[in-house]
Amino acid sequence: MSYFVVGYYALLIGLSCLAAYYKQRTPFMLLFSLTLASFIMGIIGGVSALWTVTLAAGALALAAGTSYAFREFLVIILPRETAKEIKTAPLTASFGMFVIFTYAIAGIFAPIIAPHGESQVIASAFAPPDETMLLGADQLGRDMFSRIIFGARNSVGLALIATLLAFFMGAIGGLFAATKGGWFDQLLGRIADVIMSVPSLIFALLILSIFGTNLAVIVVVVAVIYSPRVFRLSRAVAGNVVVMDYIEAAKLRGEGTWYLIRREILPNSTAPLIAEFGLEFCFVFLLIAGLSFLGLGIQPPTADWGSMVRENATLISFGDMTPLIPAAAIALLTVSVNFVVDWMLYRSSGLKE
Known part of the structure; x- marks a missing residue:
């Protein structure tokens, strides 16, 4: 022994x-x-x-x-009220925030952090790691580490833009539907049901095969696919608010629909909507990565984690785990966002009391 x-x-x-x-x-x-x-x-x-x-x-x-050190760092630098909330965050949420912060830094400062260019060929195909290439080269001789850093900007940035658009469309539609009611509510609800009845991947593949894989088309298609989820949540949350007495009092004062949404309904619906934003980002991020893996997402030579898995998949046959690195980057960000969302849902649910 x-x-x-x-x-x-x-x-x-x-x-x-x-x-x-x-x-x-x-x-x-x-x-x-x-x-x-x-x-x-x-x-x-x-x-x-x-x-x-x-x-x-x-x-x-x-x-x-x-996670513990990052939580204490946030407690020191943030304002007092926010620091009190961060202090109660579990280590899983702190770990998620640290990973999100790291990805944000990598995406924003990608040209400075990456040792080589996004599409720069510096070695032979599938060259092994050395002192200039931490993770070796891809199928064209480009630095894998540099492309993963640039992929943080492209993959996460595109997913964030698509999520913001989906959230804006769904939340505005849901809040207006709950406030207006009647035929307007029924019309938007049936449109959302029709979109949700079609499998998201099949819908995206169909539209992208017709209109092409332009980045603007990808953003709009993904936003249309996931906006009904936000619509249904915001409609349900706002539906519980519009029946309150202070909403009726505002209507009797002659306040318009936009005033009711902006000043009365939205401030009382913020917590679940913020948590839903994190979940929507995970779904959108995974869909865009899946589209890129299938060749209909972000197109070469732009670095993207989904396409990097596809391009270097042959290395797995030779026992090289390099293709799993961009896949692990996708999984790590998804899990980290879910950690933060779980904590936010816990806080907004009132269970902390």
């Missing part, structure tokens, strides 16, 4: 006993469960399985430490 195995189990058992002695129930259950799982994994997979558990635990510890 190696010194690593002895030290591994001794450390886990020692930490478990320490947590039990100080009556820390949650850390004890976590550590002792990990100890039992490690016994089983060690018997089945040997030392390599224990190394895998160690690396995974180290990665989780690093993520937790980074």
